[in-house]
Amino acid sequence: MDFDLSIWAVRGPYILQGLWLTLALVAGVLAISTPLALAVGLALEARSRWLRAPATVLSWMVRGVPPLIILFIAYYVLPIVLDLRLESLTAAIAGFVVYNTFILGEVVSAGLRAVPKGQHEAIAAAGLPMTRSLRRIVLPQAMPSIIPPYVSYSMDMVKGTALAGAIGVTELVTRANQAIVATNRPFEILLGVAIIYGVIDAMLIAVQMWSERRWDHQGHVSP
């Protein structure tokens, strides 16, 4: 079988449009689920049982469901039960946001647990207000434990966005598959797609290294 990458000259533009959709999906989901994950992480670590118990149960339930099923629910079930017909991209973002909020919520929760108990005692003993201390003392110290798993889950998410093809989002992999069917050149196209994912991963690793420098091992925020 001959190997001919010139297929990308013809099919490249169409496939790469899917890349933008993939990136938009990832960016949208991260932008929405990150603050929500913070809330979930805090709820998981809350002293109040009324916050902690529902957050724990919900997190356990959502994380137990394969993301594909959540996408199907967002796209195919919501119209039936709530008469809510989300566009493919909106449904995909909604589905992934639900899933990632709890996945990343657990990351935040683990990061918060990594902050020594003494810090919380010092905050309590000084009568410091909770929100301010969270922002100025607890989260900066939790960041070094949060960033690596956060970036690693984000990488999983980038690859996981291929699932959105099942509900009509013509992202990278979907478009690649369409091109394979039309051209019968699976190897050239898959190789190109693998390289694209590799580049995205490399960029995320760069983000991780930059963040880890910004929040050094002591949680000290560098200028």
Add this chain to the structure above:
Amino acid sequence: MTLSIRKTATAFAAALALLAPLGAAQAQGIDLDSLEVSLDYPDPWPLENLIEEGKLIIATTGKTQKETFIGDDGTLQGARIDLWTKLAEDLGLEPEFVRVDWSGVMPGLAANRFDMGCEGASWNNDRLTSPDFFLTRPVKVAIDVAVVKKDSGIESLDDLADAKLGGVKGEMELQHLLSTAGQDETDALALPGVTEARLALLNGQIEAYGTGIHAASALLDGPDGDQFKILPQPTAVGVGGFCVNAREPDLLTAVNFLMAKYRTDGTIKALNEKWDLPDTSEMLSVVGY
């Protein structure tokens, strides 16, 4: 290569034609063959139950060569796309294609996401009785076949009993191959798509690939196509049509009418020829259409 496909398809057509009434019809001195049958229809066709007014939302996989696929220019095209576009236009509607996996087409009809779907769903008991969608008049005779490698030594369906079988997951074509060979579903290799099935056959991971005559012809036309052949007996012959949202019986009537028209005026046949698909529209009369 194309020639041999044509021959195969023609052979099937000839076999089926034996069942059809032969000769020109004559009755009471009227030459029935020269009659123009009226196929007038309301324009615009009043459709009350569309999901979105003025739009015909159609689910398609975009992953079937010649029928619905993405062309070099990045647009959705193929014989089915042309037919659906014409159908929408004749109904005074704007066609909107939603690309989903095959596994999402029927759930989407049930969820009221699409007005229509399926690029040629084989009729079976489950589908005929489904509360989620209606099956339309057939667009094709679905001839299921087994594709093998020329050097495999497999010459007929009788040689399949001990062969490693495969096909696309969830497709009726694979089921038909298995029941013909007397094998159990658990012994088969169910692959995610046509491309994977082709590679599995090429690499020897399966010895026979159960698929439709359309996909089989595309396979023989594609790269390394000269290594494959289609076994002369079909594993099953049925019909395949489109699916219509069960909430839209008025659309079903309209589609069925237009399908009859397209079959009669040669639209379907012309599109099959345009996209180099084996044309089975002439055979539909065998099953009363």
Add this chain to the structure above:
Amino acid sequence: MKDTCMTANPATPARAHDRPMLELVNLRKSFGNKTVLHGVDLKVPAGQVVSIIGASGSGKSTLLRCVNHLETPDAGSAVLIDGQRIGGPDPARVSRRDLRRRRVEIGMVFQHFNLFPNMTALENVMEAPLAHRRGTRAEIRDMAAGLLDRVGLADRMDHHPGKLSGGQQQRVAIARALAMTPKLMLFDEVTSALDPELVDDVLQVMRQLAEEGMTMLVVTHEMAFAEDVGDRVIFMADGAIHEDGTPAEVLRNPQQARTRSFLGRAMRAR
């Protein structure tokens, strides 16, 4: 910063033993089914320096932590500060606002310093006054710088805790606790985690604080500090106060056998 008064609380008269700063009544605390405090009563007049001694597990740290509700007492306590009752009769039902008010009036210094590692020494001291809006940023900065100067760290203000020795960190922690001008200071084994040569600097700061009239509850193993600086020594065992008197009484002439035994071991260890 007022000239000589490190606590920035000049109203507190030195050694004014007349009015109670803190009163614990029948304080009880259990962890699971292990009772740690069996109804402790304690009255501390303003300006008194109370050293609390006892073996580990005797309940002395828990007693200290119940004062500012780092541990919520199970029952029976009414903590009074400067004559003012804070919170209701049920210690578990103190409102967050009351709790915060109580904690602002009580400074606490921990065994392991618990400085905020992401902030400089100066920022550590400034954090609570800033959060409680105790003045403009410039005023608070001057006050914090003054406190760090008092504990001998004027040249370490912009260092992060990671760049400071244990003794320096503990002195920053003391300055941090003083920044809210507390009426009462709690010290929980503040020299236990320090290298011996660093202990004296910290004790010196505490001695100075005592001389300025700060009311102090000091859980300690430093018998010399208890003897020299303390006005009163309490010996705890099994969640109760077993001996309570002047340093001379308790340390030189203990009444109970278990006090003598503890002191014998503590003195030998020195």
